Amino acid sequence: MNKPWLPLQEHDNELFQLCERELLRQREGLELIASENFVSPQLLACVANPFTNKYAEGLPSKRYYGGCAVTDELERLAIARAKRLFKAEFANVQPHSGAQANSAALMALAAPGDTILGLDLAQGGHLTHGSPVNFSGKLYRAHFYGVCKETGRIDYDLVAAQARALKPKVIIAGASSYPRHIDFEAFHSISREVNARLLVDMAHIAGLVAADLHASPLPWADAVTTTTHKTLRGPRGGLILWDDVELTPALNRAVFPGTQGGPLQHVIAAKALCFKEASEAAFRTYQQAVVNNCRALAAVLVAQGMQLVTGGTDNHLLLIDLRHGKLSGKDFEQTLERVAITANKNMIPGDQRSPFVTSGLRIGTAAVTSRGMGIAAMGSIAAFLVRTHENHNNAQYLDELRQEVLALAQRFPLYPHW
Ligand SMILES: Cc1ncc(COP(=O)(O)O)c(C=O)c1O
Numbered sequence: 343m344n345k346p347w348l349p350l351q352e353h354d355n356e357l358f359q360l361c362e363r364e365l366l367r368q369r370e371g372l373e374l375i376a377s378e379n380f381v382s383p384q385l386l387a388c389v390a391n392p393f394t395n396k397y398a399e400g401l402p403s404k405r406y407y408g409g410c411a412v413t414d415e416l417e418r419l420a421i422a423r424a425k426r427l428f429k430a431e432f433a434n435v436q437p438h439s440g441a442q443a444n445s446a447a448l449m450a451l452a453a454p455g456d457t458i459l460g461l462d463l464a465q466g467g468h469l470t471h472g473s474p475v476n477f478s479g480k481l482y483r484a485h486f487y488g489v490c491k492e493t494g495r496i497d498y499d500l501v502a503a504q505a506r507a508l509k510p511k512v513i514i515a516g517a518s519s520y521p522r523h524i525d526f527e528a529f530h531s532i533s534r535e536v537n538a539r540l541l542v543d544m545a546h547i548a549g550l551v552a553a554d555l556h557a558s559p560l561p562w563a564d565a566v567t568t569t570t571h572k573t574l575r576g577p578r579g580g581l582i583l584w585d586d587v588e589l590t591p592a593l594n595r596a597v598f599p600g601t602q603g604g605p606l607q608h609v610i611a612a613k614a615l616c617f618k619e620a621s622e623a624a625f626r627t628y629q630q631a632v633v634n635n636c637r638a639l640a641a642v643l644v645a646q647g648m649q650l651v652t653g654g655t656d657n658h659l660l661l662i663d664l665r666h667g668k669l670s671g672k673d674f675e676q677t678l679e680r681v682a683i684t685a686n687k688n689m690i691p692g693d694q695r696s697p698f699v700t701s702g703l704r705i706g707t708a709a710v711t712s713r714g715m716g717i718a719a720m721g722s723i724a725a726f727l728v729r730t731h732e733n734h735n736n737a738q739y740l741d742e743l744r745q746e747v748l749a750l751a752q753r754f755p756l757y758p759h760w
């Protein structure tokens with residue numbers, strides 16, 4: 343601390359080089375991972391703020407540490423903005439991540455050993471919705487609903503029948519790889535009929551919800567969890583929202599001291615900025631472009647012979663069905679990496695391959711749209727995907743294709759002033 347201030351490059355060159363290489367990787371290639379995005383330069387800068395030095399266990403005005411007056415103001419600002427953005431009565435902005443938000447929400451809504459009912463991981467759900475390898479499958483008696491074999495969509499009558507038979511304490515709606523709108527009102531009716539709590543995890547679609555491009559779960563759910571870093575385009579983090587004042591003590595206590603210690607106040611500062619950015623008209627335009635781009639990408643892929651789960655998309659992601667093709671999801675993901683395209687393998691409904699191999703590839707348009715890409719670029723990206731798939735054994739072809747991918751990315755500079 344007594345040394346003169348040095349830029350990171352001189353202070354720790356090894357670390358600086360890693361940061362530079364990651365920035366180059368993000369700039370050079372095409373990012374199609376559906377859960378990723380590029381925050382604004384202002385938000386990127388905002389994460390590095392002095393609140394990282396502050397301990398603030400507790401809630402505003404009810405802290406276990408001194409010196410929290412400014413931190414209290416910051417957290418109140420973030421809470422107010424989150425509530426306004428999602429039209430919620432209450433918010434807790436402290437969860438470190440989406441998984442933390444889900445662990446706290448489940449702790450508040452159920453007791454260990456209670457039955458929970460969520461979407462199967464292999465059919466689009468998330469680990470924290472009851473997977474046996476996760477706390478949610480170890481602490482609770484987890485059961486799963488799936489999607490309809492023929493359509494790939496959630497069959498609400500089947501969910502209702504399962505709920506009637508199982509009488510779960512909590513029903514979880516929300517997904518990590520579901521390309522269609524989710525009917526939260528239908529989930530509400532089912533949960534009320536069987537006297538269950540409804541937890542909605544809107545992590546993937548929070549940006550669409552903020553922009554009114556997907557119906558909000560708020561009027562229907564007992565608690566809503568989300569990440570802030572996917573379509574919402576904020577810092578890595580979690581958030582819980584709810585309307586019922588009676589749930590307030592349980593939800594807040596489940597975050598701290600239930601599942602976390604000191605909140606990451608520097609990230610909460612960046613969340614406050616994210617909520618402000620997401621409330622602006624430009625964000626709605628951006629989200630509309632994300633959805634339009636995804637539809638356009640899906641249409642070209644289908645026209646070029648690719649099969650998609652559910653045949654298309656309503657949101658920011660699509661799932662390529664590789665069950666009948668030459669490549670597994672894992673092979674396709676690795677081949678795409680050779681041409682500077684990042685996407686991720688994914689289980690698809692009816693998958694016979696293991697979760698490490700998979701028969702699906704998940705594609706999202708949130709990040710490339712943040713770079714300013716539009717419908718024409720989606721045509722190029724669809725062609726890149728098809729050409730990579732068809733020429734996966736041809737090293738020279740892939741090298742040349744990589745140059746085309748880099749050229750497209752260069753036309754849409756990322757953080758040009760960084
Ligand atoms: C639906 C859903 N919920 C929760 C999470 C977990 O979020 P995190 O990685 O921030 O813990 C994810 C992550 O991909 C997700 O897709």
